[in-house]
Amino acid sequence: MYYQQGKRIVKLTINRYVILGTQTEVIMEHLDEQITWNVALFDKMNTSDRLSDSDGKFDIFEQINAYWAFLPANIQTSIFECYKKIKDIFNNVWDMNELTKQLYVAIAEIYEYHELANLRHWVDFHSNIILPDRIPDSFESSRETPGTRERTYLKDDYRWLVTVSLALRVMIPVWGEYISLTKKETGTVFKEYYAFKLLAYTNLAKSEPMERLRIYVEHSLPADKSKSAAILGGISSEDFPIWILALVVVRKLTVGDIRGVIPNTSLIANIFKFIGGKVKGHDSSFIGIVKDKIIEGQSQDSENNLSKLEGYKIKQEIPAGDIAIIGYYLQDTDALALKICPTIDLDLVRASVASVMELETQQIWAPQTTLTQWVLKTAIPPRGLLYVNKFLSLKAMGVAQALLWHNKHYDLAALVSAIEFNNENEMSLDGSDSRARITKDQIEQLEIWYPYSRKPTGKQRVVKRVNPAVESIDSVATQFSEHEWRLTLPSRLIQQLTGNENNRRFIIPYDIKIKLASLVIALASKTFLN
16 A cells, blocks of 8 residues: 655664764654664764764655654554564663564564565655666676676666665664674674675565566675675675675665766766675675685696695684683682682672673673783783673683672773663763873873883874873773763672662773772782782
8 A cells, every 4th residue: 555645753863972982873753752872883883974974965864764754643653563562672681692583573664664565665756766867777798888787787676676765774773783783793894794784674675676686696696706805705706796786775775865966976886896806805895815825736627626726724812722721720710819819808809800790791891801910910911802702702701700899990880790781861071081090100100110102193293102001091981981880799899889789880980990990000019919
């Protein structure tokens, strides 16, 4: 069925009133209700098609908002309820597998209100979208105009492509939140791939226009291009086109300009250019440039040829034996704590390890891992902590928390195991730049313990060297200040820290950099345990 013109009661907009330098936000409005979505990482990876266009010339949500306004009020309300359900899933489900399962169902439901046939009807008869020039009506191949039908979008194909792009606008808030929450688990290379898979149960994923795009992508990949880096990075040669398709959909098609008002450009031209650049430089997305290994005397046509993976020697950053040893030491937290500090109270260690297990279904943030590495470095190689499973990582954090508390670094002990939370009802006005700087005396001590400063790159006339310890302290302080925190400390420690064992909200101290500097100096001077 096709809908009659309605009244706009639901829409998406970019929040242009956030504090400079904070995350990009998308606001969904429905009558007097609002939902705020974090799309900072999604916006960041679409740098050529930024959501938050400062000049205001291109409103990424103009067409999807216009389509929603075309729907009856009850349908718009149902769409908003779908988004509320998805937001609740993000707020309450922390396990990635369970999160993905629930999102599959919720996203399929929202697309029941976005049938491609209805969207195409609106594009053709009610939108202000213009078909770009140079899109052919029919396909004719000749020597003068080489090409294949699979790599040629005709006018009808292109209108369906625009329709798919319009339908994908629905996913911008969802993908923004999903990529932000799962970036640590999915990794940089695969974040678009896993985001794209969220469409698996939708009518959009199974549609003919999406299949047409898949065929286009597959036939646009050069047959002679080596995929060694991708294969060694974990993608089979069969899945490589799907990985490219996911990049095309998430990075280009979702945010592409479908208005058709800019001469000599089109969605498909931008996609073709993107595919070419991505295939040409895909090595950098995985493990770097890979050169084929030629084994003398081995026939390339032999039935006994090595597989692609067997043909290369993989250089491990940390030997598997070392990782196993690290895991063994982390199993016995009492022994680990006593190795670093023989006088520590083991009851404190056990209570700390138990309390840290609350993070088992939560995200561990980079500054927390860094603090743990600093504290345990005399017993555990810092880089080794990056290669153990989450359960062992939590044990390490529990020991680090106990050691920090034992040595009276109370605020840092609280932060190393805190849980990040978003308070949408409040706006934080204190940026990390407004916090107290490292004192002059501390900088002088850091210069003694870390004398080898890094020379900055660039062509500055006055070269100011950066002390690596100061740089690391500033980075960790900034990372902690980007979030609000809820404490997981044992209740008796909460009582000692805040005076109220029920008050688990923690505000980043004004002098966080000074506290971090004190810790670094104590660790470097070996006075941490004195």
